Amino acid sequence: MNKINSIRKDWSLIETLIEQDRKILDIGCGDGGLMEQLENNRNAITHGIELNRDLAANAIARGFNVVHGNAELDLSQYSNNSFDYVILSQTLQAMMKPKDILSELLRIGSKAIVSFPNFGHWKIRLQLLISGKMPVTESLPYTWYDTPNIHFFTIKDFLNLCNEMNIVIEKSIGLTSKGKQFDISESVTGVNFFTHEAIFLLSYKNFEPIKIKSSKKVFAKNSVIAN
């Protein structure tokens, strides 16, 4: 099969984060563009959720496994660790409860990939500073009253939240507004200033499983089943 060239820059970066033959859940999958790319280029098994009826219908008609639904209500149905990667591309800022969504991503997936427009980009800061009005940019093109983006945050905010939630940032890629790509963790100063769009590969901190000590051996009678 021919490789598909990505329409969106963040999609091609997301692809670089994913190995061959992985199982993937794409939240806000649209008409299945990223799913198609990952199936073709990475031989991935893909599932998607899409809120918009027409986009979901298109994706299904194109042969993808897509559920028409609301991630904030429907994610709870998925089992723990049922996907290798859960992708949330350009949607976290539109979620009612971004923190809950983040923890859901890492409950369902071994790893999560999150991309978002950085509200700390210098153009946005400058717009707000000079005009005194809510910024409208290419990546955040809506006026304040009709925007689906209800939670604006910067890279710094996101890093703080991950830290608070014990989320490990395995990789982070920044894109400047001109599409120049750089590693966020390696850049020291100005990251939050120059990153137009950020892509993070996340996982939970490895922890030792809790061992239950019991002298009474209350679990003994279930041992046959466990074995």
Add this chain to the structure above:
Amino acid sequence: MKTKFTTDTKLESEIAYFENINLKLESGDIIDSFKLAFKTYGKLNADKTNAILVCHALTGDQYVAGNNPITGREGWWSRMVGPNKPIDTNKFFVICSNVLGGCAGSTGPKELLNGGNFPSITIKDMVKAQSLLIESLNIEKLFSVIGGSMGAMQALQWTIDFPDKILNIIHIAGALKHSAQNIAFHEVGRQAIMSDPIWKNGKYFENNEVPERGLSVARMIAHITYLSENAMHRKFGRKLQSRDIISFGFDADFQVESYLRYQGKSFVERFDANSYLYLTRAMDYFDHDETFRKNIEFSHNPNNHLKYLIVSFTSDWLFPTIESKIIVNQLNSLSREVSFLEIDTDKGHDSFLLEEPQLDDVIKGFLTNNFAKIDE
């Protein structure tokens, strides 16, 4: 198993005879022999990979497309099935059989086996009979099983009983169970039939009579449940029928009354009252609410390969979206390959039979793309 096939020219159907087969029903009763009337459309390919079973709804029949000799009208899903239609018979071999218990040529209460009472039939029994038909046609694996309403129940039953014999299902306007409200409506319909003096404990046919009143009232009630308030309002409003002023009587003053009476009357001409009792009962008994997930998860038959397309309609209050979502959620919790779409329409439960371009698109796309994958 040796199955005899004949063609019934009057019914314009193929008939499959299963003789001395001792079909054990869910109730425990045994039917020693039975027949199924069926139609096929398109051609089975050399590898036998393109067969699709379409399952009809409560009052449907094997006449999916083409002429229906009983009604003299087009088949009930002729807008969906045919050359270049969403279920494209240039590409697929489509089979549709009249369900066991039906009245369009398959064995049902109309024939009263050995003069005794016809045994109770369930969705599981219908599907078992269908699976024997598919086997007799030498088809090892169906590419898809498709159905709406009671047809959706059958499709779901296929995933439970014969998952290794199918690749995907398209489940439209269905549910894991028949709800209390749905059972209630069916019960009113059955009571209408059984309280018709002509019904005579189901023996009306002995005098060549039909409990027309009871059956038509049953149909009128059911028909209301297939529509939505908005659709009725759009279609009829409070418009009067063939008159300018109300009659202050009990004539069909309103168009909606006249419409329902017509629906009831034309139904009587094509459907058997006893069959209606048995088939509504089969739907009532359908219940996988507690068991579906377990059936799929712990099945002895391999079913990991199954793909599911689940479709519901916003205005369907008989099988509302929430019922479809329960199925979707259970499949998602098992990480199964499931697609789901709720189509925005005011046409109610009957939407699956009507003009819904988005339904056409997803069915066509789902079938075409998934068929391309197995054809590679």
